[in-house]
Each structure stands twice: as structure tokens, then as C-alpha cells.
Amino acid sequence: MSTTQTDLLDTSPPADNRKLPLSPLLALATAAFMGILTEALPAGVLPEMARDLSVSESAMGQALTIYAIATGVSAIPLAVTTARWRRKRLLLLSVAMFAVANTVTALSSNYPLTMVFRLLAGIAAAAVWAELVGYARRLAPPHLQGRAIAITMAGVPLALSLGIPAGTFLGELFGWRLTFGLVTAVSVLLLGWIHFTVPDSPGQSAGTREPVFRALALPGVAAVLFVVAAYVLAHNILYTYIATFLDENGLGGARDVVLLVFGIASVVSIWITGAMVDRKLRMLLIVSSALFIVAAALLAVLATNVLVVYGAMVLWGLGWGGVTTLLQTAVTDAGGDRGQALLVTTWNSFMAGGGAVGGLLLGSFGPDSFAWSVLLLMVPVLLVVLVARKHAFPAKRPEST
Known part of the structure; x- marks a missing residue:
């Protein structure tokens, strides 16, 4: 041929x-x-x-x-x-x-x-x-x-x-x-x-070819996968039940507008990430995690304030929109295609887990527990990103081909 x-x-x-x-x-x-x-x-x-x-x-x-x-x-x-x-x-x-x-x-x-x-x-x-x-x-x-x-x-x-x-x-x-x-x-x-x-x-x-799980032994891969697991779980706990959360706080009639605001902010985040990821991956992921933490804190304590909710959705969207690119890039830098396969499994497992954990939280503690659970998950994420600066999230990305 x-x-x-x-x-x-x-x-x-x-x-x-x-x-x-x-x-x-x-x-x-x-x-x-x-x-x-x-x-x-x-x-x-x-x-x-x-x-x-x-x-x-x-x-x-x-x-x-x-x-x-x-x-x-x-x-x-x-x-x-x-x-x-x-x-x-x-x-x-x-x-x-x-x-x-x-x-x-x-x-x-x-x-x-x-x-x-x-x-x-x-x-x-x-x-x-x-x-x-x-x-x-x-x-x-x-x-x-x-x-x-x-x-x-x-x-x-x-x-x-x-x-x-x-x-x-x-x-x-x-x-x-x-x-x-x-x-x-x-x-x-x-x-x-x-x-x-x-x-x-x-x-x-x-x-x-090498066994996929051997990628876990590569420097930085385990740290990236922890961030993937916790970040995706936190996001999906809140996103899966966002309609229930909004209903609980008197914003059920504005679901479509709230989600549109989140979507627009996510698109802006995609554009920013695409322009800067090759030079500023570490900084972008720190900012992404911090924005989600601030958004969750606002939703945890001021969810009945309409303006605060819209502001939190903007911050959440800005934090979330580019995170797929950031984590995909980080895990591939650290673990190559084998790291990518592990990310797919981790991502989808914890995405499915978000609905299950959110359901348990809803039944046991009510919708207001979602934002607090995000805080409990995202603070360790930010700490790991800050600490794992040598291999997982270096200030300068390694040259790759």
C-alpha cells in the first residue's frame, strides 16, 4: 500500500x-x-x-x-x-x-x-x-x-x-x-x-510494550492520579446533584441560567489553558484548584445569596474548564501512554463514584453537604500539587516528542 x-x-x-x-x-x-x-x-x-x-x-x-x-x-x-x-x-x-x-x-x-x-x-x-x-x-x-x-x-x-x-x-x-x-x-x-x-x-x-500498571512506579504518576481521583470525585459529587442543590437553596427556577454561566466560564478556561499550558501547567493547576476551593467555600456558607451563587459558578467553571487538559498533559509527561490508560480508568471510576457518594451524602446529610465535601477533597489536591513539584507538576515541562 x-x-x-x-x-x-x-x-x-x-x-x-x-x-x-x-x-x-x-x-x-x-x-x-x-x-x-x-x-x-x-x-x-x-x-x-x-x-x-x-x-x-x-x-x-x-x-x-x-x-x-x-x-x-x-x-x-x-x-x-x-x-x-x-x-x-x-x-x-x-x-x-x-x-x-x-x-x-x-x-x-x-x-x-x-x-x-x-x-x-x-x-x-x-x-x-x-x-x-x-x-x-x-x-x-x-x-x-x-x-x-x-x-x-x-x-x-x-x-x-x-x-x-x-x-x-x-x-x-x-x-x-x-x-x-x-x-x-x-x-x-x-x-x-x-x-x-x-x-x-x-x-x-x-x-x-510494558505492563500498564508499571507506570505507577514512574516518578510523579501516583501523585497525578491522586489529584485526578480527588478532583473528579469532588466535581461530580456537586455537578451530578447541582439541580438538587439549587432547589434546596431556592434557585431551582434558574437552573438553566446557572449552568449556562458555568458553561461560559468553562469555555473561557479552555481558551486560557490552551494558550498557556505549554509554559505554565503548574501555575494553571494551582489556580484551578484554588478557584474550585473558593467556589465551594462560597456555596457552603452563602448558597442562598443569588449573586454569590452566580459568582461561585463563574469561579468553578474557570477552575474546571481546563483541568482535563492540565491533568492529561501532566500524566502523559510523567507516564506516557501507560499513564494515560491509568488516567482513563481513574477518571471514569471516580466520575461514576461521584454519583454514588453524592447519593449517600444526600440521603445522610442533605444537599448542603455537597459543597463541604468538595472542600474536604480539594484542599488535599491543592497541597499535593504544591508539594509534588519535581516530577508530577514541575514548573517547567519536560521536552517530549
């Missing part, structure tokens, strides 16, 4: 002479967007899905849980199993699985069948997350790799802050089945975009 410059990464010009290849990076960002949109879209149309599939809303809510669990559990086995696969082939197969799963969801009236394909979509997402950051790094010259990751991972907060509300709006206008059908159509278009613009990349040869 013949190859061209757009077919293989190793035929590109010398790294230092290259600029960021925006079209391939935006295709990767869209793959990230689709992974999150496929996962979280049921949340916006849950009552309608539950009614049409003749199950309770709590049972339908497990469509999100099974996706997150499948992603977390399968990330490491998939990383090992597919290590020798060509990266482009794996990405195309994963996006194709999104298209199939969303098509079945749009057409199915059978709850078990829907859940089976939600599980398969979660496995496909694990493959996407395990390769996305490494793919972005290989596309970019060393001095722009952080920015390449920022562009690629921007799909995650954009899906949460813009994609899910848009999907919910379309679901209300045209029905949830058509909405999932539209997501399928976007997935099909994305397949063509990837095929024609994203360069291929070889997998690892058998002699270069």
Missing part, C-alpha cells in the same frame, strides 16, 4: 519546523466531544426515554452509569490488547461504534438491548480516551504539544457546557429519538473527516 505525507506521522517534516495541524486536531476534539455527548445525552431526556422504554427514571439513569463503568473497567485491558493496532484504525472503529450504539438507542424500544449498546459505546469511549492524548502529542512539535492536547480535549467541556444543553433543547422540540439520530449523523460525518485528514500512526511493537 502506498503512503503519502498525510497517511503516516513519521513522514512529516521535522517537528521543530511544523505548526499545529488544526484540521486533524479538531477532528480528534470532535471525537472527544462525541464520546462525552454519547455518554451524557440521556441525562437531558431521561423522563422521555424512561416513558418510551417503560422503565423508571432511576433505571433509565443507569444508561449513564453503565457507560462510565464500561469505560473505566475496559480502559487498561483495551490499552494492552490494542497496543499494536494502528491508531487511525482504532479511532475509526471507536467512532463507528458510537454511530451504531446511538442508532440502536434511537430505534430501540427494548431496555436491555439499549443497555447492551450503551455498554459497548462505553467500551468504545475507553479506546478513544486511551489514545487521544498520545495521538495529539504525535501530531504536534514538542513545544506545542500541550496546546495540541488542549485543542483535542476541548471537546470534553464543550460537550458538557454546550452539547448537552443543545441536545436537551432538540429533544424537547423534536423528541429524544431524533436527537440520537442526529448524533449518529454527526458520527458518520466524523468518520469521513478522520479518514481524509487525520494522519495514521503505528502502534507499539511487541518489544517496546
Whole structure:
């Protein structure tokens, strides 16, 4: 088979002479967007899905849980199993699985069948997350790799802050089945975009592969994963039950506006992070953690004050929007692709755990306990970022290729 410059990464010009290849990076960002949109879209149309599939809303809510669990559990086995696969082939197969799963969801009236394909979509997402950051790094010259990751991972907060509300709006206008059908159509278009613009990349040869868990012994990896676990758990405890929290404090009628404010702040954070991550990763993560701590403190003591709540949402959004890029970059700097596989498992496990822990807190202590729990989790996060300055979060990022 013949190859061209757009077919293989190793035929590109010398790294230092290259600029960021925006079209391939935006295709990767869209793959990230689709992974999150496929996962979280049921949340916006849950009552309608539950009614049409003749199950309770709590049972339908497990469509999100099974996706997150499948992603977390399968990330490491998939990383090992597919290590020798060509990266482009794996990405195309994963996006194709999104298209199939969303098509079945749009057409199915059978709850078990829907859940089976939600599980398969979660496995496909694990493959996407395990390769996305490494793919972005290989596309970019060393001095722009952080920015390449920022562009690629921007799909995650954009899906949460813009994609899910848009999907919910379309679901209300045209029905949830058509909405999932539209997501399928976007997935099909994305397949063509990837095929024609994203360069291929070889997998690892058998002699270069090492056990994924051995990455835990690498300096800095354990510290980064602790920050990932605590930060993601804190965020999801509060975000999963934000509607309940707002209802409790008299702001239930302003949910959409509150979440829009959070989303806009997150987008601003993405832009700032993308511009500075290659030079100021450590500083950005310190600021991110501190902003979330201040936001949680405000929500803990002044949640009935409307202006304070909006201000806290701005701070929270500014802190959260870029954290995906920051932590993805940090773990890949410290542990390479193996560290990335561990991050995917950690991230999704504690994302699923956020809903479970939040439910326990809600039943035992009420909605006002959410902000206090965030404080208990985020203060250690900030301390670890401050202390782990040699390997996990150095002031100057290591040169990488």
C-alpha cells in the first residue's frame, strides 16, 4: 500500500519546523466531544426515554452509569490488547461504534438491548480516551504539544457546557429519538473527516510494550492520579446533584441560567489553558484548584445569596474548564501512554463514584453537604500539587516528542 505525507506521522517534516495541524486536531476534539455527548445525552431526556422504554427514571439513569463503568473497567485491558493496532484504525472503529450504539438507542424500544449498546459505546469511549492524548502529542512539535492536547480535549467541556444543553433543547422540540439520530449523523460525518485528514500512526511493537500498571512506579504518576481521583470525585459529587442543590437553596427556577454561566466560564478556561499550558501547567493547576476551593467555600456558607451563587459558578467553571487538559498533559509527561490508560480508568471510576457518594451524602446529610465535601477533597489536591513539584507538576515541562 502506498503512503503519502498525510497517511503516516513519521513522514512529516521535522517537528521543530511544523505548526499545529488544526484540521486533524479538531477532528480528534470532535471525537472527544462525541464520546462525552454519547455518554451524557440521556441525562437531558431521561423522563422521555424512561416513558418510551417503560422503565423508571432511576433505571433509565443507569444508561449513564453503565457507560462510565464500561469505560473505566475496559480502559487498561483495551490499552494492552490494542497496543499494536494502528491508531487511525482504532479511532475509526471507536467512532463507528458510537454511530451504531446511538442508532440502536434511537430505534430501540427494548431496555436491555439499549443497555447492551450503551455498554459497548462505553467500551468504545475507553479506546478513544486511551489514545487521544498520545495521538495529539504525535501530531504536534514538542513545544506545542500541550496546546495540541488542549485543542483535542476541548471537546470534553464543550460537550458538557454546550452539547448537552443543545441536545436537551432538540429533544424537547423534536423528541429524544431524533436527537440520537442526529448524533449518529454527526458520527458518520466524523468518520469521513478522520479518514481524509487525520494522519495514521503505528502502534507499539511487541518489544517496546510494558505492563500498564508499571507506570505507577514512574516518578510523579501516583501523585497525578491522586489529584485526578480527588478532583473528579469532588466535581461530580456537586455537578451530578447541582439541580438538587439549587432547589434546596431556592434557585431551582434558574437552573438553566446557572449552568449556562458555568458553561461560559468553562469555555473561557479552555481558551486560557490552551494558550498557556505549554509554559505554565503548574501555575494553571494551582489556580484551578484554588478557584474550585473558593467556589465551594462560597456555596457552603452563602448558597442562598443569588449573586454569590452566580459568582461561585463563574469561579468553578474557570477552575474546571481546563483541568482535563492540565491533568492529561501532566500524566502523559510523567507516564506516557501507560499513564494515560491509568488516567482513563481513574477518571471514569471516580466520575461514576461521584454519583454514588453524592447519593449517600444526600440521603445522610442533605444537599448542603455537597459543597463541604468538595472542600474536604480539594484542599488535599491543592497541597499535593504544591508539594509534588519535581516530577508530577514541575514548573517547567519536560521536552517530549
